[in-house]
Amino acid sequence: MLEQQLVNALSLGCVYALFALGFTLIFGVLGVINLSHGAVFMVGAYAAVQVMAHFDLPLWIGLLFAFVSCGLLGLLIDFLVLKPLRARNAPHLIPMIATIGVAIILNNGVQGLFGAQNVRFPADAVSSESLNLAGIHLTALELGIILLSFVLMAVLMLALKRTQLGRALRAIAESPKAAYLLGINVEGLFYLTSFAAAALGGLAGVLIGLYSNAVFPLMGQPMLHKGIAVIILGGMGDIRGAMLGGLFLGFAEVLSVAYIGSTMRDAVAFGLLFLVLLVRPKGLFGTVQERKV
Numbered sequence: 061m062l063e064q065q066l067v068n069a070l071s072l073g074c075v076y077a078l079f080a081l082g083f084t085l086i087f088g089v090l091g092v093i094n095l096s097h098g099a100v101f102m103v104g105a106y107a108a109v110q111v112m113a114h115f116d117l118p119l120w121i122g123l124l125f126a127f128v129s130c131g132l133l134g135l136l137i138d139f140l141v142l143k144p145l146r147a148r149n150a151p152h153l154i155p156m157i158a159t160i161g162v163a164i165i166l167n168n169g170v171q172g173l174f175g176a177q178n179v180r181f182p183a184d185a186v187s188s189e190s191l192n193l194a195g196i197h198l199t200a201l202e203l204g205i206i207l208l209s210f211v212l213m214a215v216l217m218l219a220l221k222r223t224q225l226g227r228a229l230r231a232i233a234e235s236p237k238a239a240y241l242l243g244i245n246v247e248g249l250f251y252l253t254s255f256a257a258a259a260l261g262g263l264a265g266v267l268i269g270l271y272s273n274a275v276f277p278l279m280g281q282p283m284l285h286k287g288i289a290v291i292i293l294g295g296m297g298d299i300r301g302a303m304l305g306g307l308f309l310g311f312a313e314v315l316s317v318a319y320i321g322s323t324m325r326d327a328v329a330f331g332l333l334f335l336v337l338l339v340r341p342k343g344l345f346g347t348v349q350e351r352k353v
Contacts, residue, residue: 063194063195063196064195064196064197065314065315065318066311067196067197067198067202068202068314069310069311069313069314069315070206070307070310070311071201071202071205071206071271071310072271072310072313072314073306073307073308073309073310073311074205074206074209074210074306074307074310075205075209075264075267075268075271075306075310076264076283076286076287076290076305076306076307076309076310077209077213077290077302077303077304077305077306077307077310078209078212078213078260078263078264078267078306079097079101079260079261079264079265079268079283079286079287079290079306080286080287080290080291080294080302080303080305080306081212081213081216081257081260081299081302081303081306082097082256082257082258082259082260082261082264083097083257083261083287083288083290083291083302084291084294084296084297084298084299084301084302085216085253085256085257085260085299086253086254086257087291087296087297088233088296088297088298088299089229089232089233089249089250089253090138090142090146090250090253090254091152092142092152092155092156092159093152093155093156093159093288094137094155094156094159094257095156095159095160095163095284096137096159096160096162096163096166097159097257097258097261097280097284097287098163098280098281098283098284098287099162099163099166099167099280100130100133100134100137100166100258100261100262100265100280101261101262101264101265101268101279101280101283101284102166102167102170102265102275102277102278102279102280103129103130103133103166103170103262103265104126104127104129104130104261104262104263104264104265104266105126105262105265105266105268105269105275105279106170106174106179106265106275107122107125107126107129107130107262108122108123108125108126108181108265108266108269109122109179109180109181109269109275110174111125112181112182112185113181113182116182119181119185119186119270122181122185122266123208123263123266126262126263126265126266127259127262127263128259129262130258130259130261130262130263130265131255131256131258131259131262132255133258133262134254134255134256134257134258134259134261135251135254135255135258137159137162137254137258138250138251138254139251141155141158141159141162142155142158142159142250142254143247143250145158146250163280163284167277167278167280168277170277171277174277176276176277177276178274178275178276179274179275179276180273180274180275181269181270181273181275185270186199186200186201186204186270187200188200191203201270201271205267205270205271208263208267209267212260212263213303216256216260216299217299217300220299225249228244228249229249229253231244232244232246232249232250233297264283265279265280265283268283286309289305289309289330289333290302290305290306290308290309291305291343292305292333292337292343293305293308293309293333293336293337293343293344294306294343294344294345295342295343295344295345296343298343298344298345300344300345301343301344301345304344305343305344308332308333308336309329309333312328312329312332312333313325313326313328313329316328316329
């Protein structure tokens with residue numbers, strides 16, 4: 061049934077968009093492609109599943125714990141890795157390579173602590189109730205994913221467009237030096253961006269862990285590939301593009317599984333993405349603008 065597949069695609073696409081929002085936020089403000097974002101995503105899933113399983117806590121506590129712990133991890137990565145490289149005016153390729161090292165450390169650390177086997181959330185983490193509307197079956201998990209993702213995306217969009225903080229972040233994205241001369245606390249906003257981006261990635265990790273019912277140390281790697289594809293599709297550094305790109309990839313994957321086959325899932329999704337970029341090489345909302353130092 062097409063309507064049911066569209067609902068499934070919407071819930072998956074919302075998680076992709078949430079992951080890509082953090083990814084593109086880091087790139088837009090710090091000018092860094094943070095390749096540790098997939099590992100942070102994985103840490104978020106582990107943080108939630110461990111605290112829920114060991115202390116018998118509800119899902120909303122797990123989500124909050126993943127949000128805060130991954131945000132703090134993002135701050136730590138910025139302070140220990142990205143800030144020293146910024147101070148030395150390192151070329152763009154150097155932070156990207158450094159974050160690969162961070163990702164390897166996080167992946168190996170989690171695997172050493174918890175093993176390589178799949179871990180699952182408690183069976184009663186999400187209500188088994190479902191909603192049937194005009195023949196469409198909507199589970200509590202799918203409804204929660206869609207609502208939470210859209211609320212967070214809307215809050216982020218409004219904050220960037222309508223608040224003084226958002227204007228300051230947009231100024232930094234244009235030129236950190238000019239923003240500093242205008243009296244903006246550039247370094248403080250770099251930290252805030254790192255916290256928010258990692259926290260969003262952690263939430264996405266929890267949602268994917270619930271959606272697939274599997275949490276494992278390398279779960280962030282395929283998500284990282286998809287995140288890169290999404291921000292390129294949407295336009296590097298553009299929040300709207302990250303949202304639409306995530307939804308596009310979710311719909312492409314689910315519909316290809318439903319009507320072509322699961323073995324062609326990634327081939328169809330990334331093939332469509334390639335075709336879109338042939339028409340619009342800059343992405344859906346990309347512009348040929350160079351960041352000013």
